[in-house]
Amino acid sequence: MLTVRTSFGSPFGRKARIAISVLGLDSKVSVESATTQDPADPLRQQNPLGKIPVLVLDDGSAIFDSPVIIEYLDHLAGGGKIIPADAKARFDALRLQALADGIMDASILIVYEGRYRPAEKHEQKWLDLQAGKVDRSLAALEAKPPGLDSPPNVGQISLACALGYREFRFPGMLKKNCPRLSAWLDNFAARVPSFDATKPPPA
Numbered sequence: 001m002l003t004v005r006t007s008f009g010s011p012f013g014r015k016a017r018i019a020i021s022v023l024g025l026d027s028k029v030s031v032e033s034a035t036t037q038d039p040a041d042p043l044r045q046q047n048p049l050g051k052i053p054v055l056v057l058d059d060g061s062a063i064f065d066s067p068v069i070i071e072y073l074d075h076l077a078g079g080g081k082i083i084p085a086d087a088k089a090r091f092d093a094l095r096l097q098a099l100a101d102g103i104m105d106a107s108i109l110i111v112y113e114g115r116y117r118p119a120e121k122h123e124q125k126w127l128d129l130q131a132g133k134v135d136r137s138l139a140a141l142e143a144k145p146p147g148l149d150s151p152p153n154v155g156q157i158s159l160a161c162a163l164g165y166r167e168f169r170f171p172g173m174l175k176k177n178c179p180r181l182s183a184w185l186d187n188f189a190a191r192v193p194s195f196d197a198t199k200p201p202p203a
């Protein structure tokens with residue numbers, strides 16, 4: 001049995017958990033809790049970066065990060081399922097994944113500034129730099145929301161997780177600023193039941 005180790009609030013872990021479900025791998029891959037802040041958690045041996053998610057294989061070795069885990073899961077499911085084989089569709093999906101992952105990275109850095117530095121030491125220039133990445137990316141996506149394949153491709157899964165994380169950490173802003181993306185996310189949730197099933201626990 002393979003194991004994905006993640007926290008249940010991690011948007012990157014959510015990508016892997018949705019991928020497991022849409023690829024029909026629930027009986028082959030279990031999900032286990034991991035804690036990034038606990039030095040006693042084996043996470044830092046499994047991934048020297050100390051980041052989640054990791055995918056622990058039967059021989060004890062581990063695969064990271066989320067794009068590589070999803071590549072492994074897609075391969076396990078036969079290949080070409082959520083990472084399209086056709087070159088144009090493939091690079092569109094991978095590009096969307098990169099953009100969505102970037103939205104999550106910048107959003108997480110904003111959250112970490114609040115978590116790890118006292119309020120009087122918050123660096124506004126740094127926060128603005130990260131917020132600019134998120135705003136530009138969401139504006140570009142809002143101008144031309146992507147399609148939604150069945151099953152969803154890796155880019156669409158990543159975007160759903162990025163938008164879900166924005167909703168989780170910055171409630172109400174998506175609907176207000178990006179109505180088309182908000183509708184896109186509602187459609188994703190309606191068509192991909194594992195999205196709601198992997199909702200982060202209350203903050």
Ligand SMILES: N[C@@H](CCC(=O)N[C@@H](CS)C(=O)NCC(=O)O)C(=O)O
Binds near residue numbers: 010011052053066
């Ligand atoms: N590029 C990584 C990003 C993973 C990531 O940033 N995970 C966060 C939690 S959502 C984490 O482990 N943070 C702890 C840390 O940075 O030390 C991926 O795609 O898996």
